[in-house]
Amino acid sequence: MTRVIIVRHGQSSYNTERRIQGRTDVSELTEKGRNDARKVGKALSNLSFNAIYSSPLQRAKQTAQVINSELAIHVRETAVIQTDDKLLEIDLPLWEGMLTSDVKQKFTEDYEIWHERPHELRMLLNNGGETREHFPVLALYEQARQFWQEILPQHPGETIVIVGHNGINRALISTALGISPSRYHSIQQSNCGLTVLNFAGGLEETVQLESMNQTQHMGETLPSLRPGHQGVRLLLVRHGETEWNRQTRFQGQIDVPLNDNGRQQAQKAGEFLQDVPIDFAVSSSMLRPKETAEIILHQHPDINLELEDGLREISHGLWEGKLEKEIEQEFPGELERWRTQPAGVQMPEGENLQQVWERSVAAWQQIVQAALDNQFKTGLIVAHDATNKVLLCHVLGLSTENFWNFRQGNGAVSVIDYPSGLNGLPVMQAMNITTHLGGGVLDKTAAGAL
Secondary structure, eight states, rough: EEEEEEOOOOBHHHHHTTOOOOOOOOOOOOOOOOOOOHHHHHHHHTTTTTTEESSOOOOOOOHHHHHHHHHHHHSOOOOEEEEOOOEEEEEEETTTTTTHHHHHTTTTHHHHHHHHGGGGEEEEEEEEEEEEEEOOOHHHHHHHHHHHHHHHGOOTTTTEEEEEEEHHHHHHOOOHHTTOOOGGGGBBTTTOOOOEEEESSSSSEEEEEEEEEEGGGOOSSSSOTTTHHHHEEEEEOOOOBBBHHHTTTTTTSOOOOOOHHHHHHHHHHHTTTTTSSSOEEESSSSHHHHHHHHHHHOOOTTTTTEEEGGGGOOGGGGTTTTBBHHHHHHHHTTTHHHOOOOOGGOOSOOEEEEEHHHHHHHHHHHHHHHHHHHHHEEEEEOHHHHHHHHHHHHHTTOOGGGGGGOOTTTEEEEEETTTTTSOOEEEEEEEOOGGGTTTTTTTOSSOOOO
């Protein structure tokens, strides 16, 4: 497995001025940007790296240098920073250096396309009297693909760090997972936010998003809302550990309670979210998420917990209560199919992923709509591994084929915003945050069977 940790550069002077940066190289790190980069170095200091790749633009290069010098203080061994043009930021030549508000005014129609259909944004560029078409987002995704194709074969089984920009980092994550360029704005990357990707091999093999846009090392519990956000934020949590998780026994819809570690995980999740104002809470109607939600809500005693059957775990049918080796004996080859082609597996006397999708997405949409109707800002949703993974696929416009692309640790928190109501595209602000559970940047929770 190749582990890739993706970092967005620290806050820059253009960030604070709300200017479009693109490929201009005028913008430098602010003092906050440098401090946050130091915090990244500290957060990564218990890991060892085989390589650090950086965009050649100075705001990214400076971030990489600060991270590296911080690593040198803590671990006394550093990797050489290699700059790579394939990590350059999105190329927006007609807008670069302009205030966002001015772009909005001067290029009203294009700015609307940029926000609503980013893959269709087109710029006509004049090259020595010749006009050529430039599609910034599509070009960026191709650039990201080429980066992966070049770099991954060089680092089998190694750990590397990439320091890039908001746009290229989104494109790197999207091309790794197969997310469409039309969803360019559905992934958020905060300054100095951390994302962890695990590659089984190349782009065509299994890729797992272990976590995305962690900001806790900078003292930010959750990524901040985008300016002008009017919608609802959902905090999607997986229930704490059960004894069957620990044993890797398939639970499905058997109502197994939390174990002591699971209750502790729920308590830590509650402490982590204690300062986040929560307006409503919904849990799967099963014991383990219900108990997890109740423990988290100790910090929010005024919130009434609603139960939702649509968020129940997948029914594993005849696999329930069994260990993996028992399933392999009784249903030869099916477990491997479940791991490699999950969308094609019908659980014997249970459900398939499409059925889970239909009921859980319907429940999710109803929850979002009710929150918008009541003008609620933030809601807690507690469910299960399979349910959460299906919901994350839905949020990012993926199919059930992408089920295994997402990791969901016990007690982990994901953050999904609906800035423009149910008809606008949702934004995954962060995924699988587990820092409150003591593992640092990496998810150390029990993986567990479903």
